[in-house]
Amino acid sequence: xxxTTQPISMDSYxxxxxxxxxxxxxxxTNDYITWYQQFPSQGPRFIIQGYKTKVTNEVASLFIxxxxxxxxxxxxxxxxxxxxxxYCLVGPGYALNFGKGTSLLVTP
Amino acid sequence: xxxxxxxPRNRITKTGKRIMLECSQTKGHDRMYWYRQDPGxxxxxxxxxxxxxxxxxxxxxxxxxxxxxAQAKFSLSLESAIxxxxxxxxxATSDSGTGTNQPQHFGDGTRLSIx
Numbered sequence: 739x740x741x742t743t744q745p746i747s748m749d750s751y752x753x754x755x756x757x758x759x760x761x762x763x764x765x766x767t768n769d770y771i772t773w774y775q776q777f778p779s780q781g782p783r784f785i786i787q788g789y790k791t792k793v794t795n796e797v798a799s800l801f802i803x804x805x806x807x808x809x810x811x812x813x814x815x816x817x818x819x820x821x822x823x824x825y826c827l828v829g830p831g832y833a834l835n836f837g838k839g840t841s842l843l844v845t846p
Numbered sequence: 847x848x849x850x851x852x853x854p855r856n857r858i859t860k861t862g863k864r865i866m867l868e869c870s871q872t873k874g875h876d877r878m879y880w881y882r883q884d885p886g887x888x889x890x891x892x893x894x895x896x897x898x899x900x901x902x903x904x905x906x907x908x909x910x911x912x913x914x915x916a917q918a919k920f921s922l923s924l925e926s927a928i929x930x931x932x933x934x935x936x937x938a939t940s941d942s943g944t945g946t947n948q949p950q951h952f953g954d955g956t957r958l959s960i961x
Binding site: 770772774779780781782783784787825830834835836837838839 | 847850881886887888889890891904905934936938947949950951952953954955957
């Protein structure tokens with residue numbers, strides 16, 4: 739499985755756009771990129787998934803460059819409730835290790 | 847996800863005891879997973895099952911065993927619990943679908959403390 743690297747933590751103010759970048763240099767041709775969100779003492783929740791270019795849903799956008807060696811999760815106008823850990827996973831949608839994720843803290 | 851139920855939600859027990867954590871789902875998914883989460887270490891995969899007759903070890907299966915009693919039920923056992931198995935345990939499910947990239951749906955977790 740492709741190894742991923744993402745920042746351990748990030749800070750933001752309410753109302754700002756937050757971009758979390760994940761590196762995955764050895765991504766395989768058939769791999770997808772999936773992001774999850776986890777609040778304290780809750781199970782992770784699927785946010786978005788993509789293969790290439792850009793994917794957008796009601797929660798976030800996912801930008802994937804042509805070489806697919808990285809991806810960026812974009813959260814528009816974050817609120818305090820977006821404080822959570824965000825995990826980037828690469829590979830098939832099963833048997834994945836989530837790693838440590840990025841801890842995002844949003845403050846007023 | 848309310849469709850993925852873990853029992854018990856909290857458990858405190860002693861070293862050497864046998865413990866079973868249970869997971870049931872009403873999503874109709876054929877794939878189920880067990881993870882553990884330790885502070886600062888993210889989630890690590892213990893076991894996963896693609897159907898009732900298919901069970902596979904994950905990254906940290908030593909000291910654990912599982913049983914897939916039915917499509918909807920997947921239990922995790924600690925045969926002889928030790929303190930370093932104190933953690934938050936999550937069950938997850940996913941659909942096999944038409945591909946292999948179906949997102950996982952998680953239960954609310956079982957907080958296990960071993961004294």
